[in-house]
Amino acid sequence: MRVSKALLDDQDIDHLRQALSEYTVQGVQELLGDAGAAALQRGDVLGASRGFEGDEPVVTLLRLFVLGEAVSEELARKTFAPLPLESAAAGGVIELSAGEARAQVTIRPYGELGGDTARGLPWWVVSDFGFDVRPGVVRPDHVLGVNGSGQLLAGSTPRLEVARALDIGTGAGMQSLHLGTHSGSIVATDINERALRFAATTAALSGQTWDLRHGSLLEPVGDELFDLIVANPPYIVSPGTGIETHSYRDSGMAGDAVCEALVRGMPARLAPGGTAQMLGNWIITDGETWEEHVGGWLDGSGCDAWVWQWGVTEPAEYVNLWLADAGGTPGSETWIREYTQWRDWFESIGARGVASGMITLWRADEGVEPIVEMDEVPQAFEQPIAAEIASWHLRQRWLAGQTDIQLLDARLVAPPFVVLDRMDQVGENGWEPLNRRLRQVRGMRWEAGIDDSIATIVGGCTGASHLATQVALLADSLGRPFSEMAEAVLPLVRHFIARGFLLPRDDT
Numbered sequence: 001m002r003v004s005k006a007l008l009d010d011q012d013i014d015h016l017r018q019a020l021s022e023y024t025v026q027g028v029q030e031l032l033g034d035a036g037a038a039a040l041q042r043g044d045v046l047g048a049s050r051g052f053e054g055d056e057p058v059v060t061l062l063r064l065f066v067l068g069e070a071v072s073e074e075l076a077r078k079t080f081a082p083l084p085l086e087s088a089a090a091g092g093v094i095e096l097s098a099g100e101a102r103a104q105v106t107i108r109p110y111g112e113l114g115g116d117t118a119r120g121l122p123w124w125v126v127s128d129f130g131f132d133v134r135p136g137v138v139r140p141d142h143v144l145g146v147n148g149s150g151q152l153l154a155g156s157t158p159r160l161e162v163a164r165a166l167d168i169g170t171g172a173g174m175q176s177l178h179l180g181t182h183s184g185s186i187v188a189t190d191i192n193e194r195a196l197r198f199a200a201t202t203a204a205l206s207g208q209t210w211d212l213r214h215g216s217l218l219e220p221v222g223d224e225l226f227d228l229i230v231a232n233p234p235y236i237v238s239p240g241t242g243i244e245t246h247s248y249r250d251s252g253m254a255g256d257a258v259c260e261a262l263v264r265g266m267p268a269r270l271a272p273g274g275t276a277q278m279l280g281n282w283i284i285t286d287g288e289t290w291e292e293h294v295g296g297w298l299d300g301s302g303c304d305a306w307v308w309q310w311g312v313t314e315p316a317e318y319v320n321l322w323l324a325d326a327g328g329t330p331g332s333e334t335w336i337r338e339y340t341q342w343r344d345w346f347e348s349i350g351a352r353g354v355a356s357g358m359i360t361l362w363r364a365d366e367g368v369e370p371i372v373e374m375d376e377v378p379q380a381f382e383q384p385i386a387a388e389i390a391s392w393h394l395r396q397r398w399l400a401g402q403t404d405i406q407l408l409d410a411r412l413v414a415p416p417f418v419v420l421d422r423m424d425q426v427g428e429n430g431w432e433p434l435n436r437r438l439r440q441v442r443g444m445r446w447e448a449g450i451d452d453s454i455a456t457i458v459g460g461c462t463g464a465s466h467l468a469t470q471v472a473l474l475a476d477s478l479g480r481p482f483s484e485m486a487e488a489v490l491p492l493v494r495h496f497i498a499r500g501f502l503l504p505r506d507d508t
């Protein structure tokens with residue numbers, strides 16, 4: 001196992017950190033304003049580039065590291081002080097040519113609140129420029145910087161204090177930065193040695209220490225156990241050969257084998273009570289449902305699992321999307337060849353599309369039957385969603401421990417973010433109910449169609465009375481036996497608790 005070194009030595013890192021001291025999330029926000037900072041956040045470099053000038057360090061650093069512009073060597077020397085420009089060039093951070101300096105890597109301030117506020121240190125992520133700044137197909141060992149899917153994973157990962165965390169496919173290290181706020185130690189792996197050097201630089205600049213290891217998937221960690229594993233793997237579904245591969249997105253394994261390997265492999269690396277959080281893509285065919293396909297990977301895992309599928313992309317759109325993602329030119333010879341190969345392969349395996357989603361695993365206690373739930377989540381859920389994922393698991397475990405009798409004895413609460421939408425229509429007798437929908441105005445933003453009787457039950461969930469009392473009242477008002485009413489209501493109540501429309505009162 002090779003030790004990955006940062007691009008600069010310790011002293012140069014300290015000097016670079018000093019040079020970057022005003023180039024923080026807040027510093028950039030102040031310079032660009034809300035609109036410019038938002039443009040930068042969504043990757044619109046041109047949008048972010050408008051309306052600033054001058055030669056203060058933050059301006060020069062933005063020009064170099066975000067816009068990819070060249071600046072005069074003199075200005076760069078002033079900006080990088082106390083780091084000698086020659087050291088920055090020797091480390092591959094900048095290149096010097098004809099009296100000008102140009103960045104070789106991008107360095108971006110990162111972090112919701114300007115970084116690890118607990119320790120008062122800002123974060124910087126060191127990665128490659130995208131093709132939006134340096135046009136052309138990106139190199140095969142391209143190192144991805146802060147990116148949308150990475151942010152989605154970061155916002156979905158539970159942030160409980162843990163002893164040992166593992167970041168599989170760390171890239172520039174953005175997941176590990178977050179892990180650093182709540183993990184005793186971090187092992188971060190990647191198959192791309194260049195990525196590991198960038199990650200080492202991200203860690204060093206941001207004042208963190210990670211155990212960086214080279215190798216594929218779980219191989220670098222042998223039989224070690226972790227309390228938290230995160231993975232934003234190179235999940236794109238491709239033939240595995242023939243298409244120009246880029247390790248930041250393509251594992252080189254055919255189909256969805258990389259996601260399958262992780263789902264099958266991670267449970268054995270989870271310590272008791274451990275959690276794993278990963279993003280993934282999987283193939284959709286007519287031969288089996290997505291639940292059967294991904295569910296098969298979880299057979300015998302010994303883990304509770306919540307699998308989300310948020311969308312399916314049909315093959316043509318998928319291939320175009322990913323060829324463009326690496327900076328390919330539509331209509332070029334390479335594009336047409338790779339497009340054809342990729343589409344032919346999709347056809348040969350009977351793929352109807354590729355699904356995107358997320359998988360959370362919780363190591364179940366010894367001898368306890370795991371709970372596996374697979375949900376389609378097409379709605380725009382709120383980010384960060386991690387707290388809701390954690391409470392979903394607590395509610396599922398609570399429900400699994402409740403017999404119907406116990407559930408009837410529980411006192412339930414409808415939280416304030418649950419609303420009832422009513423839609424009425426004029427009928428023979430004036431306004432008549434057309435539609436009733438329960439809706440969450442935050443969090444998962446689930447919706448559920450209900451009728452007036454169930455709406456009455458939910459409306460009665462103030463935590464004051466037992467569920468049985470509400471069921472009895474409803475049964476009386478409808479002239480139906482209690483047992484019949486309970487039989488109709490309980491499965492719905494269980495579903496509503498699972499989805500967070502109803503919560504057990506704290507002391508239940």
Ligand SMILES: C[S@@+](CC[C@H](N)C(=O)[O-])C[C@H]1O[C@@H](n2cnc3c(N)ncnc32)[C@H](O)[C@@H]1O
Pocket residue numbers: 144145146147149150151153168169170171172173174175189190191192195215216217232233234235247248249250251
């Ligand atoms: C989509 S990027 C994720 C980067 C970063 N973790 C994030 O969340 O933004 C996938 C990363 O996995 C790495 N990778 C590709 N194949 C791998 C493999 N077989 N084992 C470990 N890492 C791999 C890539 O080099 C890349 O850094």
